[in-house]
Amino acid sequence: MPKLHHLHWVITEVPELRIIEQPLWDEAKARQGALKTKGTIDNIWDRRRPRTLFSGLLKCGFCGGGFSKVSQTQFGCSTARNKGKSLCTNRLTISKTDLEERVLGALQDNLMDQDLLEVFCKEYAKERNRLNAEAEHGRGALEKELATVNRDHAKLVDAIIAGIPADQVKDKMQALTERRKALEAQLSHTAPSDPIRIHPNMAATYQTRVRSLISGLSKTGEMQEAQEALRSLVDKIVLQPSPERAKLDIVLEGALSGLLTLALGVKRRKGLSLKNQAFDNVGELVLVAGVGFEPTTFRL
Structure with missing residues (x-):
């Protein structure tokens, strides 16, 4: 069928x-x-919630692969263990306690250095001034053209009043009206933005907040939020054999947006991590002052 x-x-x-x-x-x-x-x-x-405080952020400095738990208390290179010596010979391990103590200590004491903060602030001010100058130049050109359009439009109105048939200038008036609307719209979106005020004690504020977050790790009601906030300060943690290959050195790479978010006291919107949230002011600060900056790194 x-x-x-x-x-x-x-x-x-x-x-x-x-x-x-x-x-x-x-x-x-x-x-x-x-x-x-x-x-x-x-x-x-x-x-999924990370199994440990820094799960997913650990990288092998030898092969670039991930570090994961190889026992109840130790982290080691996954590539060296799962794919053999041909790809990675880094068989050293580090305890969870040692790793977290060293990284948390660095987050608190090393990633918001007062001297480096002053350099950062100077670079931000310099770049902000340059961008403002460019914006003002562009804004000035738009305002000049708008003034010309308004004058031309007024002349056509005067011509109609003087007796010129409206049909003769109708198309020109419509074009000028549309151009005026477009220019006004552009000007409304190019209003100069206020620079972010960076408090001179921002480094101290950051350290106080990190201490508070570390304290929150031991409190049931605050633990999850504290973990998320602390993870947002880290871009990656590289574990590489020391020169004598007796232990693992740690290179901590800070996440600039997360560091500034915490230091500036920007509040996190519910449901979004500090690292992923679109903070307008902090995002602008990172883009402006962060031009040419290497990621914030510190060797432990």
């Missing part, structure tokens, strides 16, 4: 034959929505 073309199908809803009733279906869909991480489009299982 030949298949019936879909255009000839007759489809009729038969609710009484449903396998799943509508209320249960609606409840299941609502539960699916709840399993999405708030503020993201990711499913909860795609954004």
Whole structure:
């Protein structure tokens, strides 16, 4: 028997034959929505909470692969253990306690140095002034053209009042009107932005907040938020054999946006991590002052 073309199908809803009733279906869909991480489009299982404080941030300085737990208390290079010596010979390990103590100590004492902060602030001010000068130049050109358009438009109005048929200048007036609207729209979006005020004690403020976060790691109600905030300060942690290959040296690479976010006291929006959240002011600060800056690194 030949298949019936879909255009000839007759489809009729038969609710009484449903396998799943509508209320249960609606409840299941609502539960699916709840399993999405708030503020993201990711499913909860795609954004699993890190097993340890710095899970996923550890890298082998020898091969570039990841470091993971190789025992209850030790971290080691995954490549060296899973793929053999041909790809990586770094078989050294580091304890979770030693790793976290050294990294947390560096986050607190080394990644917001007062002298470096002063250099950063000077670079920010210099670059901000340069960008403002460019913006003012562009704004001045737009304002000049707008003044010309307004004068030309006024002349056409005067011409119509003087007796020139409106049909003769209709197209020109319409073009000037559209151009005026476009220029006004551009000017409304190019208003000079206020520079971010960087407090001279920002480094001390940062250190106080890091100490508070470290303290929060031992408090049940604050632990998760403290972990997220501390992780946001780190771009990656590179573990590489020391010159004598007796132990692992740590190179900590700070995340500039996270460091500044904490130091400036910007509040985190619920459901978003400090690293991923779009902070307008901090983002602008990173883009402006961060031009030409290497990632904040410190060897432990």
